[in-house]
Amino acid sequence: MxxxxxxxxxxxxxxxxxxxxxxxxxxxxxxxxxxxxxxxxxxxxxxxxxxPVDESFDNYKKQQLRELALLNGTLREESPSMSSPSMSPSMSPFNNAGMKRAKTGR
Incomplete structure (x- = not known):
């Protein structure tokens, strides 16, 4: 906020x-x-x-925005700048096979 x-x-x-x-x-x-x-x-x-971190180096924010786009279905093809190992989708808690998404009734 x-x-x-x-x-x-x-x-x-x-x-x-x-x-x-x-x-x-x-x-x-x-x-x-x-x-x-x-x-x-x-x-x-x-x-x-x-x-405060320069936004170009803010990997936490980049990863959160990437995950939000993934959840919203608006994730675009990755650019070369986002393909670094620190941004690996496997690091995301949302990609854990043991985690289930809540049912939304849709």
Whole structure:
């Protein structure tokens, strides 16, 4: 959701969370040393995902848009720039043979 939309929705019922600072709740039942190591690793990953990235290098966004197009049936033939190993369709959770799509009644 873009910032302008967030500002418009902030005071409406159901959007109270937009007034809160960004946060993550983590619950775990591990020994403290293991939990701290895993939390440190998670913080590193989350911080890297929250840093602005030049769109030409944003592989997460490219993969999400590709998967959305696949789900919508609007996926076009891949361009050479999208055929890198990091964009492999086999990495997508939607291509997992064990996952089933929800029935939509259509």
């Amino acid at each position: 873009c910032f302008v939309q967030e500002e418009k929705l902030k005071d409406k019922p159901g959007y109270e969370h937009l007034n809160e600072p960004l946060h993550v709740l983590v619950e775990a039942e591990f020994p403290e040393d293991i939990m701290n190591a895993r939390l440190d690793h998670a913080v590193t990953i989350l911080e890297s995902l929250l840093k």
